[in-house]
Amino acid sequence: MALYDVTRDELQGILAQLEQALYNHQQWHAALIRTLVCNLPGDRHDLNPEAHQECRFGQWYYGKVPEKLRNHAGFIAMGEEHRRMHQLAATLLMEARAGKTVATFDFDNFANALDRLRLEIAALERELEDSLYNHDSLTGAITRFGILPTLREQQELIKRETQLCCIAMMDLDNFKAVNDLHGHLVGDQVLAATVHYVIEHLRPYDKVFRYGGEEFLLFLQHTELALGYDMLERLREGLAAMSVDIDGQTEVRITASFGLALLDSEAPVETSIDRADKAMYAAKSAGRNCVRIWEAGM
Numbered sequence: 001m002a003l004y005d006v007t008r009d010e011l012q013g014i015l016a017q018l019e020q021a022l023y024n025h026q027q028w029h030a031a032l033i034r035t036l037v038c039n040l041p042g043d044r045h046d047l048n049p050e051a052h053q054e055c056r057f058g059q060w061y062y063g064k065v066p067e068k069l070r071n072h073a074g075f076i077a078m079g080e081e082h083r084r085m086h087q088l089a090a091t092l093l094m095e096a097r098a099g100k101t102v103a104t105f106d107f108d109n110f111a112n113a114l115d116r117l118r119l120e121i122a123a124l125e126r127e128l129e130d131s132l133y134n135h136d137s138l139t140g141a142i143t144r145f146g147i148l149p150t151l152r153e154q155q156e157l158i159k160r161e162t163q164l165c166c167i168a169m170m171d172l173d174n175f176k177a178v179n180d181l182h183g184h185l186v187g188d189q190v191l192a193a194t195v196h197y198v199i200e201h202l203r204p205y206d207k208v209f210r211y212g213g214e215e216f217l218l219f220l221q222h223t224e225l226a227l228g229y230d231m232l233e234r235l236r237e238g239l240a241a242m243s244v245d246i247d248g249q250t251e252v253r254i255t256a257s258f259g260l261a262l263l264d265s266e267a268p269v270e271t272s273i274d275r276a277d278k279a280m281y282a283a284k285s286a287g288r289n290c291v292r293i294w295e296a297g298m
Helices: 008-038 056-063 075-098 103-135 144-163 175-180 183-201 225-241 269-285
Strands: 166-172 207-212 215-220 243-246 248-255 256-262 291-295
Touching: 008 056, 008 103, 008 215, 056 183, 075 103, 103 215, 103 225, 103 291, 144 207, 144 215, 144 269, 166 183, 175 248, 183 207, 183 215, 183 225, 183 243, 183 248, 215 269, 225 256, 225 269, 225 291, 256 269, 269 291
Parallel strands: 256 291
Antiparallel strands: 166 215, 166 256, 207 215, 243 248
């Protein structure tokens, strides 16, 4: 699931569905424990091989879930843990139905699977909430409020692990002209498409922040300057070759200028951001649609 490609309304809807599914799961678990403790017949569906699809949580999971969520790694992992938990629950029920004392080993396996399922649910819920509240609704980039905490945390890691990291400033070239010529709605489409391309072509652990307007900060972890330059060059070339289709009638092309600097472990993170910003303006001065690395002379 590309969380940046999900609207706020979709995220809110998914969170509401997940909350209801979790409630249904908790009700199922309470009924299961009551069955085991009170030696009741229990629900025959829980003994079926497809029990994980027949419970109310499973009906939601395998039912009308948005496709964007269905392909998400966390959602897939949650389904695997849910299936495994039901298999172990069936073992407990069969032992109880046969008049046997439930084996400690089997119950512990079930309890561990239950804990893993709930951890997967909580992790997915937190990721959805993070996307809803901490990401720019238009582009999917992280809001600028996350920049300083993220960089300061990474700066501490750099001091201990001597791992180099890069900061890049990206600014869309002549973006005002796009708005003036085509209107702000088209400008928004171009902006969103551009950032989506960048996010898709960076590594999963790199981060893109919306710094302001059409300017974005890229945080490239475990990256020295030469690699960072090559990564930005590939992004720059890809963006220059990309066209944004507007209603099947108009194609808009845009380029970007990039400034690159190392995250300095010995200086305030604001200094490193300022260096990347100055390098980006050097790229603008050099004719735009290029990458420049910060130098002391800037």
